[in-house]
Amino acid sequence: MAGLSELYQNVILEHNRSPRNYRVLENANREAEGNNPLCGDQLTVWLRMEDDVIQEATFQGSGCAISKASASLMTGAVKGKSRRQAEELFDRFHRLVTGRLEPSEPETLGKLAVFSGVSAFPIRVKCASLSWHALKAALDQPGKIVSTEQP
Structure with a gap:
């Protein structure tokens, strides 16, 4: 199992060092901000949707490595x-972290399964799920700011 943990750690570190889709989306028609004051993670998610499909x-x-890697993998x-x-994927990912x-569901998450170990560290759940909550906000209430902490 150590080999799998090492692989998962390497995927997270790679996506932290070289995040995919890390840019402002100029022609976005949905956007939401996310904030995790406990860890200092702050991000904005942009979407371009056409006919109810995320293009x-x-x-x-x-943010921290987990937050940035999660956002990188999520956007892909x-x-x-x-x-x-996307909402079903959000639900499965949230249940994962x-x-x-x-037990059989991580197979349906592909590379996102690298975050399976996060559940053992409750404080890191907020790091891993921040971008996902911003995604959900962008789908439901574009322009909303979401926080991992209730005011």
């Missing part, structure tokens, strides 16, 4: 997905 997804901001995972498919996913 493009990008993000930009600063939701491209080409319908709003409903909170330890509530069924």
Whole structure:
């Protein structure tokens, strides 16, 4: 199992060093900001949607390795997905990082399964899920600011 943990760690570190889709999306028609005051993570997620399908997804901001890697992998995972498919992916990912996913379900998450170990560190759940909550806000209430902490 150590080999798998090392692989997961390497994927997270690679996406932190060289995040995919890390830029402002000039022609976005959806956007939301995310803030995790406990860790200092702050990011914005931009979407370009056509006919209820995410054509493009990008993000930009600063944060810990888990937060940035999660946003990087998320933006790639939701491209080409319908709003409903993206919401279902959000739900599965959230259950993964909170330890509530069924044993067979990580297979349905592809590379996102690298975050399975996050559930053992509750404070890191907020880091891993911040970009996902911003994605959900961009889908539901464009322009909204989401926070991992309630005011």
